[in-house]
Amino acid sequence: MAYLGNPGRTVEVLQKYNFSFQKKFGQNFLIDEHILEKIVDSACITKDDCVLEIGPGIGTMTQYLAERAGSVIAVEIDKALIPVLADTLSEYDNVTVLNEDILKVDIPALVREKNNNRPIKVVANLPYYITTPIVMGLFESHVPLDSITIMVQKEVAERMQVGPGTKDYGALSLAVAYYSKAEVVTIVSPNCFIPKPNVASAVIRLQVHREPPVKVKNEGFLFDVIRASFRQRRKTLVNGLSNAPELKVTKEEVVQALLAMDKPETVRGETFTLEEFARLSDILWKE
Numbered sequence: 234m235a236y237l238g239n240p241g242r243t244v245e246v247l248q249k250y251n252f253s254f255q256k257k258f259g260q261n262f263l264i265d266e267h268i269l270e271k272i273v274d275s276a277c278i279t280k281d282d283c284v285l286e287i288g289p290g291i292g293t294m295t296q297y298l299a300e301r302a303g304s305v306i307a308v309e310i311d312k313a314l315i316p317v318l319a320d321t322l323s324e325y326d327n328v329t330v331l332n333e334d335i336l337k338v339d340i341p342a343l344v345r346e347k348n349n350n351r352p353i354k355v356v357a358n359l360p361y362y363i364t365t366p367i368v369m370g371l372f373e374s375h376v377p378l379d380s381i382t383i384m385v386q387k388e389v390a391e392r393m394q395v396g397p398g399t400k401d402y403g404a405l406s407l408a409v410a411y412y413s414k415a416e417v418v419t420i421v422s423p424n425c426f427i428p429k430p431n432v433a434s435a436v437i438r439l440q441v442h443r444e445p446p447v448k449v450k451n452e453g454f455l456f457d458v459i460r461a462s463f464r465q466r467r468k469t470l471v472n473g474l475s476n477a478p479e480l481k482v483t484k485e486e487v488v489q490a491l492l493a494m495d496k497p498e499t500v501r502g503e504t505f506t507l508e509e510f511a512r513l514s515d516i517l518w519k520e
């Protein structure tokens with residue numbers, strides 16, 4: 234089986250299997266060899282690595298990954314693609330294809346079983362409709378992870394990188410900063426996919442921190458505070474946090490915490506750095 238990373242070969246395979254694209258699965262297949270190589274190069278894969286690919290499609294990037302990695306686990310939701318993958322990946326004995334919804338897979342168990350619990354590398358051209366739950370799920374379930382190299386919407390890549398005071402700053406930016414160091418590898422034009430998406434894309438690499446840059450008493454509570462702070466962006470922190478039932482904090486407690494941090498009562502979450510959220514959540518946390 235020849236490499237799939239060009240439009241002609243992709244169309245040939247799609248026709249052979251009479252494949253119809255499913256919009257609901259965010260299917261935009263890569264057809265640009267240059268971009269495929271850039272993704273795989275930036276993921277720094279060696280034969281020591283176990284790679285998790287989310288959404289292999291017809292196996293275009295999977296072929297590149299299988300050439301370089303020790304093993305590849307490819308999780309694909311669309312059952313119509315399973316016979317295609319059996320064909321396009323038939324030459325590789327280091328690939329396991331699972332016909333599952335990635336959001337329902339117990340990834341920590343998979344890593345224990347397939348990689349002895351050693352950190353894996355995630356590489357994917359993600360289905361854009363679930364980028365945030367996939368990335369947050371990987372981080373929050375504490376999957377042993379080395380890095381995440383993913384194609385996402387350009388606008389989402391920007392959101393992953395921004396700091397306080399910008400309109401795109403939010404829970405995703407803070408989670409990315411807490412768990413990893415982000416670097417945009419390249420911007421990708423819609424012409425590199427079939428069918429073409431409506432938006433520009435970007436490849437972003439998240440190198441996972443061994444230790445988070447801030448230490449908190451309770452990590453789950455920190456992210457509850459962050460999410461509550463951005464739930465209603467226009468609200469002050471005092472209102473946003475005291476109205477969030479899961480936090481169990483009163484208005485007065487938030488006012489006192491802000492006072493201890495020399496912050497005005499009218500302050501909003503979008504101005505807070507990760508360090509400030511960490512401090513606030515430690516003050517508000519009750520054992």
Ligand code: SAM
Binds near residue numbers: 289361
């Ligand atoms: N990797 C291929 C490529 O680059 O050509 C395909 C990428 S396409 C953007 C996203 C892929 O994710 C599709 O194959 C789609 O069927 C699959 N997918 C969508 N939702 C999924 C889910 N919840 N779990 C696993 N795979 C999913």
